Amino acid sequence: MTPAARISAAIEVLDHILAGQPAEQALLRWSRASRFAGSGDRAAVRDLVFDALRCRDSHAALGGGLTGRGLMIGGLRATGRDPAEYFTGQGHAPAPLGPQDNPVEDQETLDIPDWLRPLWDASLRDRADDVARLMRQRAPIWLRVNPIRADAAQAVAALGQDDITAEPDPRLGTALRVTANERRLSQSRAYRDGLVELQDLSPQLACASLPVAPGMRVLDYCAGGGGKTLAVAGRAPDLTLVAHDADPARMRDLPKRADRAGARVRIAERPTGSFDLVMADVPCSGSGTWRRTPDSKWRLTRSGLDDLTALQARILRKAAPLVGSGGHLAYMTCSLLDPENGAQIDRFLRGNPDFRQVARHLWTPLDAGDGFFLALMVRG
Numbered sequence: 549m550t551p552a553a554r555i556s557a558a559i560e561v562l563d564h565i566l567a568g569q570p571a572e573q574a575l576l577r578w579s580r581a582s583r584f585a586g587s588g589d590r591a592a593v594r595d596l597v598f599d600a601l602r603c604r605d606s607h608a609a610l611g612g613g614l615t616g617r618g619l620m621i622g623g624l625r626a627t628g629r630d631p632a633e634y635f636t637g638q639g640h641a642p643a644p645l646g647p648q649d650n651p652v653e654d655q656e657t658l659d660i661p662d663w664l665r666p667l668w669d670a671s672l673r674d675r676a677d678d679v680a681r682l683m684r685q686r687a688p689i690w691l692r693v694n695p696i697r698a699d700a701a702q703a704v705a706a707l708g709q710d711d712i713t714a715e716p717d718p719r720l721g722t723a724l725r726v727t728a729n730e731r732r733l734s735q736s737r738a739y740r741d742g743l744v745e746l747q748d749l750s751p752q753l754a755c756a757s758l759p760v761a762p763g764m765r766v767l768d769y770c771a772g773g774g775g776k777t778l779a780v781a782g783r784a785p786d787l788t789l790v791a792h793d794a795d796p797a798r799m800r801d802l803p804k805r806a807d808r809a810g811a812r813v814r815i816a817e818r819p820t821g822s823f824d825l826v827m828a829d830v831p832c833s834g835s836g837t838w839r840r841t842p843d844s845k846w847r848l849t850r851s852g853l854d855d856l857t858a859l860q861a862r863i864l865r866k867a868a869p870l871v872g873s874g875g876h877l878a879y880m881t882c883s884l885l886d887p888e889n890g891a892q893i894d895r896f897l898r899g900n901p902d903f904r905q906v907a908r909h910l911w912t913p914l915d916a917g918d919g920f921f922l923a924l925m926v927r928g
């Protein structure tokens with residue numbers, strides 16, 4: 549496909565997304581209907597669509613309006629290119645520019661939804677504008693080296709065999725930042741043999757800070773695919789690791805992932821007893837990961853956020869009794885919003901005087917990874 553034909557395809561996909569279709573579904577639908585598109589075309593169209601969604605309002609203003617066409621025109625102007633070179637109407641290129649495609653005046657925006665802006669500012673304070681600006685960019689790809697299988701140098705060498713380059717991060721010995729050929733990861737030997745897992749830097753830093761010691765009983769109360777379970781698995785020997793999720797189907801791949809990683813994990817539908825560490829990586833707005841899933845930025849609503857905070861409070865109520873005396877409760881979100889983070893934990897601590905907070909941290913993209921929140925509490 550020519551660059552102009554890719555733009556036409558992105559316009560079509562974006563129009564479906566703007567009409568309410570989730571981004572992944574709209575892309576899949578387009579790719580199924582476009583057998584002529586090769587893997588390079590599919591990746592390029594995906595990038596165009598996600599770049600546009602990250603900067604939805606500012607690109608719409610630059611491109612004459614909130615349509616797929618407006619987003620593509622605005623995106624070209626934002627990067628200093630002349631849309632007229634692509635919008636020629638020839639072949640599969642979009643129709644030539646007209647007066648309706650002129651920029652709209654006075655649309656100053658940092659691409660945070662209007663209703664959310666006050667909450668965003670209150671949550672991030674003096675970092676609010678800088679974090680909003682970073683949310684308009686692509687996120688770097690991070691890997692976690694699995695210490696059960698390899699050290700960082702061995703993992704880098706194994707990735708190199710598949711021409712994937714990655715650099716260790718000075719902040720954490722197990723964190724690698726991928727610098728080339730990230731799309732080869734899932735087929736690489738290093739990944740297939742469990743030397744590395746895809747995991748953003750911020751949750752890696754959070755998991756590395758948890759109190760984990762040999763022989764401990766650890767419960768991952770919201771295990772999902774097991775990203776946090778496996779991050780803890782490599783931290784100490786002889787752990788009893790139990791994974792739970794209200795939706796067991798979410799843990800379907802966990803046994804296979806654990807095998808690949810060389811970790812022993814027991815799945816529990818109804819966890820009982822007491823644990824030295826209970827992790828609650830709760831469902832959240834995902835506002836810390838909006839660089840990777842930019843359509844969710846525009847889908848979040850006030851009532852959706854209220855539903856999430858109520859669910860988070862219920863999960864905390866259920867997880868807390870499973871923490872043994874002297875044990876820890878680690879509450880985590882990939883959100884940057886205070887109602888899901890600090891305010892949630894303040895309310896929990898007020899209602900549960902047997903818990904005391906020992907650490908609280910909010911990572912933001914200013915730290916290079918996604919937005920991520922951790923509150924660590926001890927019981928008794």
Ligand SMILES: C[S@@+](CC[C@H](N)C(=O)[O-])C[C@H]1O[C@@H](n2cnc3c(N)ncnc32)[C@H](O)[C@@H]1O
Pocket residue numbers: 769770771772773774775776777792793794795798829830831832863
């Ligand atoms: C943010 S995801 C977890 C991601 C996972 N920890 C990881 O690292 O891959 C939140 C998970 O909480 C689960 N969940 C939702 N409600 C729950 C509840 N009441 N109790 C336990 N888990 C719940 C969801 O099914 C979802 O898998």
